[in-house]
Amino acid sequence: MFLEVSQLEVRYAGRAQAAVRGVTLGLAAGEIGVLIGPSGCGKTTLLRAVAGLEPVTAGEIRLSGALVGGAGRSVPPEQRRIGMVFQDYALFPHLSVGRNVAFGIHRLPRAEQAARVDEVLRLVGLEGSAARFPHELSGGQQQRVALARALAPRPQLMLLDEPFSNLDVDLRERLAHEVRGILKAAGATALFVTHDQLEAFAIGDRIGVMESGQLHQWDDAYALYHRPAMRFVADFIGHGVFAPATLEQRGDNVVARTPLGDLTDIAECPLPTSYPGGECDVLLRADDVVHDDASPVQARIVRKSFRGSEFLYTLQLRDGLTVMAHVPSHHDHAVGEWIGIRPQVDHVVAFPRA
Structure with missing residues (x-):
C-alpha cells in the first residue's frame, strides 16, 4: 500500500472522546480514496493528520512504507511531499494564474517553471490561461487552478478537503468527474473529503464512511451501496x-x-x-x-x-x-x-x- 493508516487516534486536549479513533485504511499508488460522513465525524481531522497538520495520539501513518506520523513521531508537513486543495481555493488574487501555479516550484529554474506551469494547466484544461487573474475566472476554473498549483511540485499524495462545496450542484458533479480524470492522468494518489455521496461515487476508487471519529467501512461504491457492513452505513448511503x-x-x-x-x-x-x-x-x-x-x-x-x-x-x-x-x-x-x-x-x- 502507498498510504497506510493503522489504528489512528487523534485527540484534542480537553475533550473526552477522540476526534479520530481506531481508523485503519490503505490506498495503493494511483488510487483515489474518499471520506464521507456527517458533519463533525472526524473526516477533515483525519485528512489533516495525514498532512501532518494535527498531532497523532496513537497509531501510525505511512507513505511508501516510511513512517511519517505516530505517537511521538511526526515528519513536518513540508517534508511529506503532499499537495492540498481546499474549499476556498486559497489563490493569491494579486498573482496571475501562471504565478499562482508556480508558487510551489519557485526554486526551479525559470525555464523549468514555465514548462511545468504549461504542463499542469494543459492537464486541468486551462491552457492559455497563465496570464489571466483569479477574478477573471469562474468558480470551477479557480478550483482547477488550485488543483494545478497543488500538482505542480509533483506531490506523492494529494489531499482535497471539500473542494467543490462552494460550487452549485450541477457543476460539483461534473467537476468531480473531471477532477477524477485529471488525477488519473497525473497518476496521483489522492484522499478526498466530502459530504456529498454523488461526489464520492463519481471520484472515488475506495470510499470510507465515518461517524463519531470511527471508520465503519472502507470499500468501493458498489459494495457500500449493495453490501453495507453495518446499519449506519446502510442508512447513510443511498435511499x-x-x-x-x-x-x-x-x-x-x-x-x-x-x-x-x-x-x-x-x-x-x-x-x-x-x-x-x-x-x-x-x-x-x-x-x-x-x-x-x-x-x-x-x-x-x-x-x-x-x-x-x-x-x-x-x-x-x-x-x-x-x-x-x-x-x-x-x-x-x-x-x-x-x-x-x-x-x-x-x-x-x-x-x-x-
Missing part, C-alpha cells in the same frame, strides 16, 4: 429503508418474508439461524421496489420528488411501513394516490431487528 422480515428455510433456498411479499430467488441471503427465530430487518433500496399495478400489495404516495427521467416516490403501506421507489417519470401519480408495488431483489442485506 433505503429497513423492513421487518422473517427468514425461512424452504428446501435448499432461504426465503425472506416481508410486508411487501416474499423475497425469493435471491442469490445471497443469511441463514435463518443467523437471527433469533429468523427475525431481522432487511434493507430495501429505492431500486428494490417496483411499481406494478397488478400487485396485490398497495401503497399510498406520501411524497414525490421529480428527478427528470424518474420520480422518487415515498410510499406508505397499509401497516404503516414506509418504503421508497424509483418510478419512470411517465408514471406520474398524485400524492395521496394508492399504487401497486412489489419487491425486486436479487440479494438480501439483513441486520438484527431494531
Whole structure:
C-alpha cells in the first residue's frame, strides 16, 4: 500500500472522546480514496493528520512504507511531499494564474517553471490561461487552478478537503468527474473529503464512511451501496429503508418474508439461524421496489420528488411501513394516490431487528 493508516487516534486536549479513533485504511499508488460522513465525524481531522497538520495520539501513518506520523513521531508537513486543495481555493488574487501555479516550484529554474506551469494547466484544461487573474475566472476554473498549483511540485499524495462545496450542484458533479480524470492522468494518489455521496461515487476508487471519529467501512461504491457492513452505513448511503422480515428455510433456498411479499430467488441471503427465530430487518433500496399495478400489495404516495427521467416516490403501506421507489417519470401519480408495488431483489442485506 502507498498510504497506510493503522489504528489512528487523534485527540484534542480537553475533550473526552477522540476526534479520530481506531481508523485503519490503505490506498495503493494511483488510487483515489474518499471520506464521507456527517458533519463533525472526524473526516477533515483525519485528512489533516495525514498532512501532518494535527498531532497523532496513537497509531501510525505511512507513505511508501516510511513512517511519517505516530505517537511521538511526526515528519513536518513540508517534508511529506503532499499537495492540498481546499474549499476556498486559497489563490493569491494579486498573482496571475501562471504565478499562482508556480508558487510551489519557485526554486526551479525559470525555464523549468514555465514548462511545468504549461504542463499542469494543459492537464486541468486551462491552457492559455497563465496570464489571466483569479477574478477573471469562474468558480470551477479557480478550483482547477488550485488543483494545478497543488500538482505542480509533483506531490506523492494529494489531499482535497471539500473542494467543490462552494460550487452549485450541477457543476460539483461534473467537476468531480473531471477532477477524477485529471488525477488519473497525473497518476496521483489522492484522499478526498466530502459530504456529498454523488461526489464520492463519481471520484472515488475506495470510499470510507465515518461517524463519531470511527471508520465503519472502507470499500468501493458498489459494495457500500449493495453490501453495507453495518446499519449506519446502510442508512447513510443511498435511499433505503429497513423492513421487518422473517427468514425461512424452504428446501435448499432461504426465503425472506416481508410486508411487501416474499423475497425469493435471491442469490445471497443469511441463514435463518443467523437471527433469533429468523427475525431481522432487511434493507430495501429505492431500486428494490417496483411499481406494478397488478400487485396485490398497495401503497399510498406520501411524497414525490421529480428527478427528470424518474420520480422518487415515498410510499406508505397499509401497516404503516414506509418504503421508497424509483418510478419512470411517465408514471406520474398524485400524492395521496394508492399504487401497486412489489419487491425486486436479487440479494438480501439483513441486520438484527431494531
